[in-house]
Amino acid sequence: MSRTIKIKPATPVNCVDCEVRKLAWFEPGSETDISRRQALRSGQYAMSAGEVIYQEGDHQREIYTLRKGWVVRYKILAGGQRQVLNVALPGDFIGFRSSSQEGIDHSAVAASDIELCAFSQSNAQQLMQSDPSLMLRLIEIQDSQAQACRTRLAYVGQAPAKQRLAMFFSDLLQRLEQRGIDLSEMIQLPLTREDIADAIGVTPVHMSRISSELRKENIIDCRYGKLMIGNLERLKEIADDDSA
C-alpha cells in the first residue's frame, strides 16, 4: 500500500458523456443541470492499483465518484484484522461524511487502476443547496449502501463460509451485469483471495478450500485475477440455500 498519488487522467470526461452517470450521484437532472454541476467539480484523478484513496481518521476534503476500476473499502481492527466493507464499482459514490468535524470511519484502496471524479465538501454542499434533487439522490445512495451493509452483516454473522462466498459473488456478479459486463466470458477480477476472504470473514486459507470446492463443482473459478462462471444458477441456489 503506497501513499496517495493522484494524477490528472489523460483525457478528462464531461459528466454529460460519462458512461456511468446513470448509476451515479448525477443520475437526476437535465443536460444543462449536469453541465452546471460539472463546473463545480474539483477534478478527475487517476490512481494505480494498491494506492490508498483515504484512510480511517483522515479529514478528507473531497468526496468521489468512481468512474473506472475497482475500489475496496475496509476497516482495520485493533488486532490488525481487516474487514472489507464493500467493493465499489464504477458509478459508486465513496468518501462521504455527513460531519466534516470527525475523520472518516474507514479506509479505501484502489484494487485496480482507477479514475475518480472529485468534489470538494464545500462545493458538494453548495451543489445540494441549489439543487435539492441531488440531496434526495444522496439520501437514496446512502440508503442503498446501508442496505448492502445490513445484508453483508447478516450473512457474515449467520451463514456458513461456503454460502457466504456464494452470496458475495452472487451480489458482485449482479452489479457487474448491471454495468454491462458479459458474465459468460472470462472477467478480469482485481481482487485477491485475501480481499475476498476479508470480505466474508474467513482466512485466506479457508477461502481457498471453499473456492476449490466451487471450482470442482464447475460453479465458479476465480484465481490469479481472473473469474470464470460455470453455473450461475447453481451459485445462486447455494447463496439462497435455506438448509444452511
Next chain:
Amino acid sequence: MSRTIKIKPATPVNCVDCEVRKLAWFEPGSETDISRRQALRSGQYAMSAGEVIYQEGDHQREIYTLRKGWVVRYKILAGGQRQVLNVALPGDFIGFRSSSQEGIDHSAVAASDIELCAFSQSNAQQLMQSDPSLMLRLIEIQDSQAQACRTRLAYVGQAPAKQRLAMFFSDLLQRLEQRGIDLSEMIQLPLTREDIADAIGVTPVHMSRISSELRKENIIDCRYGKLMIGNLERLKEIADDDSA
C-alpha cells in the same frame, strides 16, 4: 411475536417538551419550527414488548422516532437464522426507506413496551422540502447508522466471540450513558440472551459460556433482564484488545 397493535398512549407529548428530541430527527430548529413540524405528525403509538413494528417486505407508510423503550431491528436469512442489526434506543430513528416503491429490507420488534412518534412518508417528505435542515439532519442520521453497521460488520466478521460481546456492551453502555442512565446502578435490560447472541453472531449457548466468563471475572453480569456492571474499564479493554 404477535401482530402489530398500535394504541394511542395515555398522554401524548409535545415535540417541544420531548425529552429525547435533542438526540432525534427534530434536533435542529427553533421552538416555533418544532411545533410547526408537530402539526404534521401522524400520531403517537404505544406498543407492548414482543409486538412487531414492521417486517421485511412491508410497504410501511410511516417512519418512526422511538420515544420510549427498546427496539430490536433484524434480518432473517433463508435458513431461518436471525441477525440482529442494531438495538434502537429512545431518540433513534427507524423505518426509513428512501424509495417507497420497494418494501423495507429488515424487520423491527419491540423489545420492551415502547412509544413511537410516527410520520407518514408523505408528510415527512413535505416537512423536508419546506425545511432543508431536516433533510441535512436525516443525512446525518443515515450516516451515523451506516457507521454503526460498518463497525458491527467489522467485529462480527473478525473478532473472537468474547471480544464481540465486550464490543456489543461497550457500544450499548455508551449509548445508555448518553441518555442519562447511571451505569453504576442495576439497569433493566430488555434483551434476552438470544437477542444478544443473534447480534454478535454466536449461538445462545455459546453466548452463555462467554457471558459466564465475564461474570466470573466481575466485569459484567447480564441475566434475566437485568444488567450490572462490575468493571467498565476492563470491559473496554477487552473490547479494544489488540492481541485478539
Next chain:
DNA sequence: CGTTAAGTTGAAGCGTCTCAAGATTGGTGG
C-alpha cells in the same frame, strides 16, 4: 409455591484456523 421461561453446563462433533510445505501463475531478464 408451583409452573414456565430463561440461562447454565457437559460431552461430543464439526467448521474454521494455524502452520508449513508444495504447486501454479505471471512477469522479468537472459
Next chain:
DNA sequence: CCACCAATCTTGAGACGCTTCAACTTAACG
C-alpha cells in the same frame, strides 16, 4: 523464447473455537 523469481494459491495435518443436543439449575410470575 525460455528459465527463473516472486507472488499467489493449494493442500495436509493438527489444534482450537464454536455448535449441537440434552440434562440440569435458576429466576420470574401468578
